[in-house]
Every structure is written in C-alpha cells, then in structure tokens.
Amino acid sequence: MSSLAGGRPAPWLILAIGxxxxxxxxxxxxxxxxxxxxxTDLAEAGNIEFLTDFQLQVEHALDLLGRRAVLFVDAxxxxxxxxxxxxxxxxxxxxxxxSHALRPGAVLNIAMRIxxxxxxxxxxxxxxxxxxxxxxxxxxAELNLGRAILMAQRWLRDRGCTGVIRNA
Amino acid sequence: METAxxxxxxxxxxxxxxxxxxxxxxxxxxxxxxxxxxQARLHIVEFRGFEAFIIGRPxxxxxxMVQRLCxxxxxxxxxxxxxxxxxxxxxxxVPRTAELMRRLMHYGQIMQSHALHFFHLCSPDLLFGFDSExxxxxxxxxxxxxxxxxxxxxxxxxxxxxxxxxxxxxxIHGTGSIPGGMNRHLTPAERDELATQVPQMLDWCSAxxxxxxxxxxxxxxxxxxxxxxxxSWMSIVGTDGAMELYDGVLRARTAEGETLLDGADAxxxxxxxxxxxxxxxxxxxPYLRSLxxxxxxxxxxxxxxxxxxxxxxxxxxxxxxxxxxxxxPVHATLSYHRARMIEMLHAMEVIGELLGDDALxxxxxxxxIPGPGSPDRPARRRGVGIIEAPRGTLIHDYAIDDDDLIxxxxxxxxxTHNNQAMNDSVRAVARDxxxxxxxxxxxxxxxxxxxRAYDPCLSCATHALGSxxxxxxxxxxxxxxxxxxxxxxxxxxxxxPSANPVGVAERVNP
Numbered sequence: 001m002s003s004l005a006g007g008r009p010a011p012w013l014i015l016a017i018g019x020x021x022x023x024x025x026x027x028x029x030x031x032x033x034x035x036x037x038x039x040t041d042l043a044e045a046g047n048i049e050f051l052t053d054f055q056l057q058v059e060h061a062l063d064l065l066g067r068r069a070v071l072f073v074d075a076x077x078x079x080x081x082x083x084x085x086x087x088x089x090x091x092x093x094x095x096x097x098x099s100h101a102l103r104p105g106a107v108l109n110i111a112m113r114i115x116x117x118x119x120x121x122x123x124x125x126x127x128x129x130x131x132x133x134x135x136x137x138x139x140x141a142e143l144n145l146g147r148a149i150l151m152a153q154r155w156l157r158d159r160g161c162t163g164v165i166r167n168a
Numbered sequence: 169m170e171t172a173x174x175x176x177x178x179x180x181x182x183x184x185x186x187x188x189x190x191x192x193x194x195x196x197x198x199x200x201x202x203x204x205x206x207q208a209r210l211h212i213v214e215f216r217g218f219e220a221f222i223i224g225r226p227x228x229x230x231x232x233m234v235q236r237l238c239x240x241x242x243x244x245x246x247x248x249x250x251x252x253x254x255x256x257x258x259x260x261x262v263p264r265t266a267e268l269m270r271r272l273m274h275y276g277q278i279m280q281s282h283a284l285h286f287f288h289l290c291s292p293d294l295l296f297g298f299d300s301e302x303x304x305x306x307x308x309x310x311x312x313x314x315x316x317x318x319x320x321x322x323x324x325x326x327x328x329x330x331x332x333x334x335x336x337x338x339x340i341h342g343t344g345s346i347p348g349g350m351n352r353h354l355t356p357a358e359r360d361e362l363a364t365q366v367p368q369m370l371d372w373c374s375a376x377x378x379x380x381x382x383x384x385x386x387x388x389x390x391x392x393x394x395x396x397x398x399x400s401w402m403s404i405v406g407t408d409g410a411m412e413l414y415d416g417v418l419r420a421r422t423a424e425g426e427t428l429l430d431g432a433d434a435x436x437x438x439x440x441x442x443x444x445x446x447x448x449x450x451x452x453x454p455y456l457r458s459l460x461x462x463x464x465x466x467x468x469x470x471x472x473x474x475x476x477x478x479x480x481x482x483x484x485x486x487x488x489x490x491x492x493x494x495x496x497p498v499h500a501t502l503s504y505h506r507a508r509m510i511e512m513l514h515a516m517e518v519i520g521e522l523l524g525d526d527a528l529x530x531x532x533x534x535x536x537i538p539g540p541g542s543p544d545r546p547a548r549r550r551g552v553g554i555i556e557a558p559r560g561t562l563i564h565d566y567a568i569d570d571d572d573l574i575x576x577x578x579x580x581x582x583x584t585h586n587n588q589a590m591n592d593s594v595r596a597v598a599r600d601x602x603x604x605x606x607x608x609x610x611x612x613x614x615x616x617x618x619x620r621a622y623d624p625c626l627s628c629a630t631h632a633l634g635s636x637x638x639x640x641x642x643x644x645x646x647x648x649x650x651x652x653x654x655x656x657x658x659x660x661x662x663x664x665p666s667a668n669p670v671g672v673a674e675r676v677n678p
Contacts, residue, residue: 020341021221021236053340054242058288058307059326092308106308113311114319134221 024128055101203604208595244557255551265531266349273335280328281558287321349534395501409478465588468560470507485514
C-alpha cells in the first residue's frame with residue numbers, strides 16, 4: 001500500500017518476510033510469487049495485496065490500516081515448527097524486539113498505538129533447513145512451500161475470500 | 169587496544185548475540201586475574217562470502233544484487249555499486265536528472281534509516297533509562313508512554329521509504345539506479361505529493377534534535393563519559409569542505425581536529441586505508457596507513473561527519489551543528505545520537521530542496537556506455553564507489569573483465585570502519601560496569617547501549633522465526649562455563665544451567 005496511492009486498501013494483506021539470497025530465508029518471497037501466480041484472478045480484482053520485505057519494520061504498522069485480515073509469512077528455523085504451521089497472532093504488549101526487525105505481534109501492537117486499531121492477523125511459518133548465502137531453496141523447503149500454499153488457500157477461503165486457484 | 173598482553177590467563181564473559189543490532193553479534197570480555205576487564209571482543213557475523221558471491225556476475229546485475237547485503241540500508245549498496253560501475257565503465261558523469269534522482273533516493277535512505285534507529289532502537293534507552301525494565305524499553309513502550317514521539321518516528325520512516333519507493337521504483341529490491349544513470353523520473357503528482365509533506369517532516373526532524381539535546385542536558389555526565397573514546401574521524405566531504413553524503417573526497421582528522429588527509433580521491437582509498445585481520449573475528453580492522461595499525465583506527469558515521477565537515481549546507485541543520493560543537497570537539501559515544509538527528513534534519517532539508525527542482529520530472533536519464541573501441545572505455549575497467557551510508561563511509565570496488573563479468577570485488581562497509589571503536593567502547597563501558605562477579609543484566613544493557621550508538625548493521629543475518637536469542641556466558645580461564653543467561657526474542661529472561669551439571673534453568677517472564 002502506498003500513502004500516495006490513495007483509495008481503499010485491499011481487504012486482505014499477505015505480508016511475507018525474507019532475503020531471497022539466503023537459501024530457505026527466501027521462503028517468504030517465493031511463497032508470494034507462487035501464490036500470486038495461483039491467485040491471479042483475485043489479485044487482479046484487487047482483493048488481496050501482496051507485500052514482501054527483508055524484515056518487519058515499524059512502518060508496516062501503517063500497511064495494516066483498513067484491512068479485514070492479515071497473513072504474515074516467514075521462514076522458520078528447523079524445529080520451531082514442523083513443516084508448516086498457521087496460528088492467530090495477538091498484538092504483543094510486552095515483547096522485546098531483538099533487532100531492527102519486529103515480530104508480527106509487535107507490528108500489530110504498534111498498529112494499535114498508531115492507528116487505534118489492528119486487524120485480525122495470522123502467522124504462517126514455513127520450516128526451512130538451509131540458510132546459506134547464494135543457495136536456492138532446499139528440497140525440504142520446496143515441499144513445505146507447497147503445503148504452505150494450500151494452507152494459505154484454506155485461510156483465504158475461511159476468511160470469505162473465494163476465488164479460482166489455478167495451479168496451487 | 170582490544171588485545172590483552174596475556175589472554176591465556178584471562179576469564180571470559182560472552183554475550184551472544186547482542187540484541188537490537190542488526191543480525192547476530194557476540195561480545196567476549198576477557199578478565200584478568202583480578203576480575204577486571206582487560207579485553208573486549210565484539211564478534212560480528214558480517215557479509216562474509218558476499219564478495220565471492222558476486223564474482224562472475226554481469227556488471228549490470230550488481231546494483232540490484234548488492235541490495236541483498238542488508239535489509240536496512242539496501243539503497244546505500246544500490247547507489248555505491250552504481251557509482252563504482254559507472255566509473256569502471258568510463259562514465260565520468262551521469263546526466264543531471266539522474267544525479268538528482270539518485271541524490272533524492274540517497275537522502276531518503278539517510279532520513280528513514282536514522283529515524284528507524286533513533287525512534288525504534290535508541291529512544292527507549294534514552295527515554296526510559298538503560299536499566300529500565302526490558303518489557304518497557306522498546307518501541308511499544310515508547311508508543312505507550314510517548315505516543316506522539318512514536319507516531320512521528322513511524323511517519324518519518326514511512327516518508328523516507330516513500331521517497332525510496334518513488335525513486336527506486338519499488339519498495340524493496342529497487343531497480344531505479346542503473347549503470348550510467350537512472351531508469352525513471354518522478355511524475356509531477358509524485359513530486360507534489362512528497363513536497364506537501366516536507367514542512368511537517370522538517371518540524372518533526374527539528375523536534376527530534378531538540379529531544380536529544382534536552383536529554384543530554386538533563387544528564388550531562390552520563391552523555392559525556394559513557395563509552396567515551398578519543399579517536400580520529402573519517403568521512404567524505406564536498407570539494408568545498410561542506411557536508412556531502414552522496415559524493416565527495418575523503419577527509420580524515422585527528423581527535424584534536426588536525427587534518428590527516430584531505431581532498432583525497434576515493435579511487436585511491438587503497439593507498440590511504442589498510443585492513444588488518446584478527447584470528448577471532450571475520451570482520452576486518454581498517455586503519456589509516458599514515459598512522460599505522462596501532463594508532464590508525466578511526467570512527468565513521470554521523471558523529472564523524474558532523475565534525476569532519478566545515479559546514480552543513482542547509483540552514484536548520486547547520487545551526488544545530490554549531491550549537492552541538494559550541495564547546496569544541498565531541499568524542500562522547502552517546503553523542504552519535506544527536507549527530508544522527510542533526511543529519512536527519514539535514515537530509516530532510518536536502519529532500520525539500522531537491523523536490524523543488526523540475527529536473528526530477530524530466531530530462532535525460534542515462535549517459536552512453538563506452539563500448540569496445542571507444543576512446544572513453546578504460547583500458548582496465550575498475551571503479552570505486554564511495555558513499556556516506558547512514559552508518560558511515562561505504563566503499564564498493566569492482567573490476568569488470570572483457571566479458572562484462574565482475575572479476576574483482578572489495579566491499580568495506582560502515583560497521584567495519586567502526587569495528588575497533590566498538591570494541592574499545594564496549595571495553596570502556598564494561599570496565600566501569602562489571603562488578604567482578606557475574607554478568608548482570610545491567611552490564612548487558614550498558615554494553616548493548618554502547619554498541620547501539622554506532623548503529624552497526626550485522627547484515628548477513630537471516631531473520632527466520634526462532635532466531636536471535638541473546639546469550640550471556642561466563643567462562644573461566646580454564647574454559648569452563650560458569651554462568652549463562654539468555655534473553656529470548658520474546659523478552660523472557662532465562663538463566664541457563666551452568667557448568668554445574670545439576671543446575672536447573674530458571675525462567676522469568678518479562
């Protein structure tokens with residue numbers, strides 16, 4: 001979303017995080033590419049906005065304004081999740097950021113402080129295995145990515161966003 | 169310096185990683201037999217491997233590819249690489265419109281990065297105190313206690329990001345700067361929309377300078393002495409000696425203000441700067457050749473730039489610079505924050521000035537690239553691009569072979585220039601704060617505050633879920649772990665089982 005673009009934001013936001021050059025850290029951005037291809041009809045209708053970034057930052061709180069629901073997507077270190085997991089994310093009141101980057105709950109918290117409201121949000125964690133510079137997705141990450149696409153499809157349907165999935 | 173005379177007999181305190189700096193860091197304190205801090209080692213996982221990663225890639229890919237070095241200042245890498253490739257190709261000057269667009273992008277980057285660092289990372293320390301409860305000492309705590317300040321920080325950052333998006337073409341992985349120039353103008357609507365926001369942004373930037381100045385005035389002793397170092401300074405300046413963040417000549421001065429070098433061509437940086445290595449870190453230690461490795465370390469970044477220049481060429485920021493330096497040179501590490509805010513104000517003034525130039529919305533965008541046989545094509549295609557990134561001087565150095573592929577690459581990032589200073593600041597703080605017995609949370613807080621002042625970018629880290637706890641280890645001279653404390657990413661604090669094998673973890677929620 002751009003503050004310059006004006007107009008009403010798309011009701012659903014999918015915000016993926018990761019560095020495309022660092023192995024399975026690219027899961028988030030690649031997820032967006034694949035899901036966009038799968039959901040072309042809906043994307044063209046403007047119902048879903050797709051964003052990617054290296055990290056969640058404070059200004060992403062402004063991207064949450066006016067959304068019906070938000071899905072954060074990120075790679076997870078091995079063992080943090082088993083393959084793929086989706087869960088609702090509350091606005092964290094007492095968390096400590098450990099870098100410039102924020103966690104989804106912190107972004108929601110800031111959105112509440114700045115905007116007076118935060119939309120319901122979920123986090124889709126995709127387990128990665130290898131995070132080396134210059135590497136592509138690992139084979140396990142590819143498998144998990146396919147599962148994540150299907151999970152996101154269900155998430156969209158559950159939110160009332162029905163559309164044609166061409167090649168998930 | 170950071171190396172003790174007899175490190176084998178020293179006890180070690182390790183902090184791994186440092187919280188709220190970019191990526192992973194680890195601090196090791198070596199103690200002497202009297203439990204005094206003798207040595208500080210900041211271990212940073214920097215972009216090791218990235219130089220090799222881009223060897224063999226076509227030169228036109230490089231300005232886009234290098235943005236993946238860093239999630240915080242990709243634009244600085246984008247532009248430094250573009251400048252270096254221009255020179256390597258034999259392009260002395262890009263068209264005026266292209267240069268203005270690049271400058272606008274760069275000053276947008278300076279402004280948004282400084283806003284992020286101050287409001288998000290440092291204002292919690294400064295507003296609440298270094299030892300305030302960790303659950304509060306973060307941007308959410310600021311948003312709760314000082315909602316106007318937090319809101320201004322978010323909107324300043326957002327404005328800078330919008331400048332970048334409109335000049336680079338995309339929010340991230342921008343493609344706006346290309347070899348020889350730029351590939352887009354601003355539209356009149358884009359230019360006007362940004363311009364209407366300038367007065368408000370300027371006022372908020374001025375307020376941020378005033379906020380830091382008032383915090384300094386409230387606790388002068390702390391601000392003057394915390395992690396204080398007397399070092400040389402280095403930055404680029406304009407050919408007239410004025411502050412210049414996009415392009416200029418190298419200048420270095422001693423702590424006392426004497427000129428060490430001035431007007432030096434960036435292409436000759438190898439003749440001026442040497443890098444040495446230490447066995448315990450991948451991050452190199454640059455120093456000025458003329459002073460040698462022991463005396464030649466220096467600092468870069470906002471505190472260096474504000475003092476290295478003769479004048480800031482924008483009215484409001486120059487007045488603040490004069491007020492800042494009214495009592496002579498400033499060496500206090502915490503003064504980086506005030507210098508950073510003065511620069512943010514300057515960047516905003518420059519943005520306002522640039523937006524008034526119609527060349528942004530029309531005019532030639534690229535210079536022709538000299539082809540084979542052209543008299544303008546260098547015999548050896550090598551170029552150095554130097555830019556003042558938010559954290560300090562950034563150097564990109566490339567050579568291009570006859571197949572248009574990158575054959576050589578050397579990158580010196582801002583955090584590398586400040587490596588020695590960060591080690592020394594940590595040692596200075598730890599000497600004062602370590603009680604000789606254990607790693608307290610207070611000590612940990614102070615070490616983090618000292619490092620954060622430099623805004624280091626530990627750029628290669630991934631940010632996958634589950635990463636980045638903070639760990640504090642206490643290891644005796646025999647290498648036995650005596651104590652271990654972890655602060656997790658969710659803010660909880662955990663004392664881990666120590667060397668005592670029957671130790672029980674104790675977890676305390678924030």
